Amino acid sequence: MHQSVLVTGASSGIGEATAVHLAHKGFRVFAAARRIEKLNALKALGGGKITPVALDVTDDASIKTALAEIENAGAVLYGLVNNAGVSVMGPVELVSSDEWRRQFETNVFGLVAVTRAVLPQMRGAGRGRIVNIGSIAGRIAAPFQGVYASSKHAVEGLSDSLRRELAPHGVKVSVVRPGFINTPFGHQEQEALERFENEGPYADQVKTFKAWHARGHPSAPGPSVVAEAVHNALTAQRPHSRYTAPPKMLGALAMRNLFPSAVTDRIFERVNGLNAHRKEEN
Ligand SMILES: NC(=O)c1ccc[n+]([C@@H]2O[C@H](COP(=O)([O-])OP(=O)(O)OC[C@H]3O[C@@H](n4cnc5c(N)ncnc54)[C@H](OP(=O)(O)O)[C@@H]3O)[C@@H](O)[C@H]2O)c1
Numbered sequence: 662m663h664q665s666v667l668v669t670g671a672s673s674g675i676g677e678a679t680a681v682h683l684a685h686k687g688f689r690v691f692a693a694a695r696r697i698e699k700l701n702a703l704k705a706l707g708g709g710k711i712t713p714v715a716l717d718v719t720d721d722a723s724i725k726t727a728l729a730e731i732e733n734a735g736a737v738l739y740g741l742v743n744n745a746g747v748s749v750m751g752p753v754e755l756v757s758s759d760e761w762r763r764q765f766e767t768n769v770f771g772l773v774a775v776t777r778a779v780l781p782q783m784r785g786a787g788r789g790r791i792v793n794i795g796s797i798a799g800r801i802a803a804p805f806q807g808v809y810a811s812s813k814h815a816v817e818g819l820s821d822s823l824r825r826e827l828a829p830h831g832v833k834v835s836v837v838r839p840g841f842i843n844t845p846f847g848h849q850e851q852e853a854l855e856r857f858e859n860e861g862p863y864a865d866q867v868k869t870f871k872a873w874h875a876r877g878h879p880s881a882p883g884p885s886v887v888a889e890a891v892h893n894a895l896t897a898q899r900p901h902s903r904y905t906a907p908p909k910m911l912g913a914l915a916m917r918n919l920f921p922s923a924v925t926d927r928i929f930e931r932v933n934g935l936n937a938h939r940k941e942e943n
Pocket residue numbers: 669670671672673674675676693694695696697699716717718719744745746747767771794795796797838839840841842843844845846847849
């Protein structure tokens with residue numbers, strides 16, 4: 662059976678790789694984002710199974726129009742992959758309130774709005790899968806990542822509630838947590854950090870953190886590892902509540918769960934070089 666799935670944020674990176682992977686696995690994929698020209702280019706890679714849909718997850722009217730388009734195409738959604746996301750990096754103290762709001766508008770309220778819009782259909786059918794793209798940052802919050810990490814912590818919490826609320830309705834919910842993945846996201850994060858590395862009270866720390874971050878993204882795995890995890894969440898008879906991609910990141914999560922913060926803080930500081938900036942209380 663060719664099941665239909667909506668993938669948000671499909672014009673780049675993980676969403677793009679997921680749309681193509683799911684199309685190759687036989688899904689009918691509605692690939693959604695704001696940059697429709699990028700989605701039109703993606704169509705050619707999907708063997709006739711990818712339909713581009715213009716969608717801004719922060720705009721209720723846009724969500725309504727996109728879902729009407731999918732309905733007019735005769736599809737009933739079996740799956741929703743909430744992948745669209747942005748990353749606002751910088752010190753918690755210095756990131757502007759507008760930027761804080763922009764982060765949550767996309768990663769949290771946008772995800773909630775799209776989910777709420779598809780749920781009546783899924784509940785009506787008594788079946789469906791929702792896959793929320795979280796992040797390792799939804800469990801481990803690095804410094805200068807507080808804005809983004811708090812949005813991904815929110816995704817973890819709301820996914821737990823949703824999973825429990827929807828279980829009696831036949832709709833299953835999973836979180837896929839990518840670690841560092843080599844996509845344009847890394848450049849976006851570097852640019853965001855640039856604003857804070859030359860002046861202000863955190864400049865030296867930001868410079869050190871940014872250098873570590875710059876080394877991480879290019880050497881990270883490509884997005885196909887996440888696309889495979891999404892496919893598992895959509896097709897397993899009993900999907901896990903959480904998938905970690907790549908699985909080697911499970912080590913970092915285990916460490917976070919097993920050791921007290923005083924220990925993990927020291928370990929993570931050594932990894933990213935911020936131990937050089939540590940000052941004990943006067
Ligand atoms: N790359 C990583 O290391 C990493 C790690 C952990 C988690 N993640 C998560 O994985 C997801 C995808 O990230 P990525 O690495 O693939 O980033 P990316 O290459 O920058 O892609 C982000 C996607 O989100 C879409 N998007 C942003 N704002 C949107 C909006 N308002 N409405 C609709 N679409 C919107 C963008 O499309 P348009 O601009 O065309 O709308 C784009 O397709 C995000 O949720 C991110 O938090 C990434």
